[in-house]
């Protein structure tokens with residue numbers, strides 16, 4: 001692992017690091033905020049998965065998360081959204097290829113050799129950060145925005161028992177029935193739609209639910225509402241009798257102005273679960 005930068009931030013440290021990912025077979029970059037409490041021992045962790053077009057950096061600089069995390073003594077992990085490089089497959093569309101890994105393990109060429117983002121998050125980066133930093137593996141929570149909200153919800157529901165809580169900002173909720181999902185899952189996973197279900201938050205909610213609290217915020221003026229389909233997740237959660245706070249925030253769009261507005265709520269929500 002190489003240190004790219006470390007800056008003092010809200011009494012802690014905002015770092016950026018690069019490392020070799022076995023799953024993605026390339027170097028990956030991530031951000032990690034450590035609160036002041038990490039000097040004295042392992043601290044709880046909140047994973048933040050970003051959306052389409054993002055690197056590790058977007059949320060790190062635009063989500064206003066570090067100050068609230070510092071107040072709660074929680075670390076933040078900001079992974080990248082895909083493998084990257086000149087010799088790695090890409091697409092001209094902003095919602096496929098580099099910057100758009102959708103947190104799945106691709107089985108189809110040309111994506112399969114590097115686009116292994118589910119394993120990258122849940123295995124490679126997990127192993128690395130708990131080995132190298134003072135993080136408490138028994139206290140993890142996960143959140144994300146848009147494509148990253150989809151990633152947070154699906155990973156939380158599949159990795160049973162790992163996360164105390166899950167939240168999402170304007171998540172893609174039903175990708176198997178959306179143009180933000182069907183085209184990407186066809187490219188990454190192939191035409192067999194049964195393979196897609198394990199990456200659809202609404203289908204996973206209907207099947208498994210989540211053993212813990214869930215918080216979802218979406219703006220009523222979100223320009224991508226028809227692609228996100230929050231109503232499908234809300235219906236599945238209600239049918240499952242899931243513990244959930246589901247909010248449509250009046251007037252807010254899809255941007256980081258929305259994410260940063262509600263970041264305090266999300267970090268407080270996760271802190272309650274992590275310190276329970």
Ligand SMILES: N[C@@H](CCC(=O)N[C@@H](CSC=O)C(=O)NCC(=O)O)C(=O)O
Nearest residue numbers: 051052053054058094145146147148256
């Ligand atoms: N470039 C696209 C819109 C891309 C976009 O809005 N990306 C969002 C996430 S969308 C779902 O995953 C984002 O987080 N962008 C980065 C940022 O810093 O705002 C277009 O022009 O339509």
